[in-house]
Amino acid sequence: MEGSPARSARIYVAGHRGLVGSAVWRLLETQGFTGLIGRSRDELDLTDRSAVFQFFDLVRPEIVVLAAAKVGGILANDAHPVEFLSENLQIQTNVFDAAVAQRVPRLLFLGSSCIYPKFAEQPIREEALLTGELEPTNDTYAIAKVAGILNVRAVRKQYGLPWISAMPTNLYGPGDNFSPTDSHVLPAFIRRYEQARLRGAEYVVNWGSGTPRREFLHVDDAASACLHLLQHYDGAQHVNVGTGVDHTLREIARMVAAAVGFDGETRWDTSKPDGTPRKLLDVSRLRGAGWEPSVDLQDGIAETVAWYRNHGNALRP
Numbered sequence: 215m216e217g218s219p220a221r222s223a224r225i226y227v228a229g230h231r232g233l234v235g236s237a238v239w240r241l242l243e244t245q246g247f248t249g250l251i252g253r254s255r256d257e258l259d260l261t262d263r264s265a266v267f268q269f270f271d272l273v274r275p276e277i278v279v280l281a282a283a284k285v286g287g288i289l290a291n292d293a294h295p296v297e298f299l300s301e302n303l304q305i306q307t308n309v310f311d312a313a314v315a316q317r318v319p320r321l322l323f324l325g326s327s328c329i330y331p332k333f334a335e336q337p338i339r340e341e342a343l344l345t346g347e348l349e350p351t352n353d354t355y356a357i358a359k360v361a362g363i364l365n366v367r368a369v370r371k372q373y374g375l376p377w378i379s380a381m382p383t384n385l386y387g388p389g390d391n392f393s394p395t396d397s398h399v400l401p402a403f404i405r406r407y408e409q410a411r412l413r414g415a416e417y418v419v420n421w422g423s424g425t426p427r428r429e430f431l432h433v434d435d436a437a438s439a440c441l442h443l444l445q446h447y448d449g450a451q452h453v454n455v456g457t458g459v460d461h462t463l464r465e466i467a468r469m470v471a472a473a474v475g476f477d478g479e480t481r482w483d484t485s486k487p488d489g490t491p492r493k494l495l496d497v498s499r500l501r502g503a504g505w506e507p508s509v510d511l512q513d514g515i516a517e518t519v520a521w522y523r524n525h526g527n528a529l530r531p
């Protein structure tokens with residue numbers, strides 16, 4: 215599967231308005247791909263099975279990047295386990311089945327580092343999948359993603375189609391979800407510290423103990439890794455996508471406070487869940503395939519703060 219698809223290939227980016235999908239779309243446009251296809255949820259609800267089949271029949275994509283999913287941070291996952299299981303299973307099963315019906319030659323499925331056991335050996339190798347108990351705050355989302363990996367493997371085995379799966383670490387960047395309740399931690403910090411600075415607040419309160427470690431990858435790097443895998447990887451094993459470097463949330467909070475210019479105190483609300491203590495990915499397989507990240511974390515945070523300041527009024531609720 216070596217080499218780039220034709221620049222005119224019909225590429226359907228499912229979820230093209232989301233954090234990852236929009237970055238994939240930008241990258242493909244920049245690289246001169248002209249056959250990009252996107253549908254918002256209002257135009258095509260991927261939980262509507264017959265609509266998905268009709269769409270695939272009409273459009274006949276040659277490549278699918280599946281970046282549509284129900285996505286959220288630790289509290290959203292913990293509060294809505296039913297939707298995170300049901301919607302994600304429906305979206306991915308409909309897309310996979312419709313793509314099989316059309317024998318779509320190439321598909322990239324996006325999972326997440328939360329598929330691994332809560333106490334997996336660090337850094338986490340791809341082989342750690344299904345070797346232990348999941349983190350309870352996001353176990354239903356993780357199970358949907360594990361089902362996606364197995365579905366991709368099953369299609370490879372039964373139909374011989376070279377579909378692949380990528381498992382990104384925690385992502386961030388322009389276009390992220392900055393919701394105070396539903397977002398992931400990095401956009402939540404940017405919003406909280408920026409609002410505290412604007413109010414002249416003396417302190418902010420973050421969730422949990424601040425001791426968990428997380429690995430952050432800029433979404434432009436995630437998009438570049440996805441394209442690299444589409445161009446250079448063809449294997450049944452899913453591939454970890456990350457930097458191989460992590461930080462405590464206290465360190466991340468200090469970086470964000472410095473980036474927004476907040477010099478007050480940070481407090482931690484230990485009544486909120488910490489989630490997994492650490493989920494650092496082993497990225498040797500991806501590096502072995504010839505890919506490296508390029509965005510420095512502090513630069514990426516500064517860029518995302520600037521984006522938030524320019525788009526603060528037009529964000530998702």
Ligand SMILES: NC(=O)C1=CN([C@@H]2O[C@H](COP(=O)(O)OP(=O)(O)OC[C@H]3O[C@@H](n4cnc5c(N)ncnc54)[C@H](OP(=O)(O)O)[C@@H]3O)[C@@H](O)[C@H]2O)C=CC1
Pocket residue numbers: 228229230231232233234235253254255256258259260261280281282283284285305324325326327381382383384385386390391398
């Ligand atoms: N963000 C992160 O930190 C990480 C993300 N990932 C994975 O990357 C992928 C993309 O995540 P991310 O970009 O952050 O998520 P976003 O929430 O930013 O985007 C999700 C996209 O999915 C679309 N979508 C959701 N439900 C439906 C539906 N029923 N029908 C049609 N479209 C739908 C949304 O469409 P619309 O805009 O029209 O509502 C949106 O464009 C997911 O698979 C996620 O698991 C993996 C690891 C980390």
Ligand SMILES: C[C@H]1O[C@H](OP(=O)(O)OP(=O)(O)OC[C@H]2O[C@@H](n3cnc4c(=O)[nH]c(N)nc43)[C@H](O)[C@@H]2O)[C@@H](O)[C@@H](O)C1=O
Pocket residue numbers: 285286287288289291326327328351352355383384385396397398399400402403420421422423426428463486487488489490
């Ligand atoms: C990518 C991955 O993301 C999710 O897993 P997660 O990494 O645990 O998610 P998170 O980014 O929401 O939190 C990271 C850490 O940060 C702490 N934390 C502090 N203060 C805030 C805060 O204000 N908001 C949030 N969200 N977290 C906070 C929080 O308590 C936790 O310790 C999965 O559900 C799933 O979506 C998935 O696949």
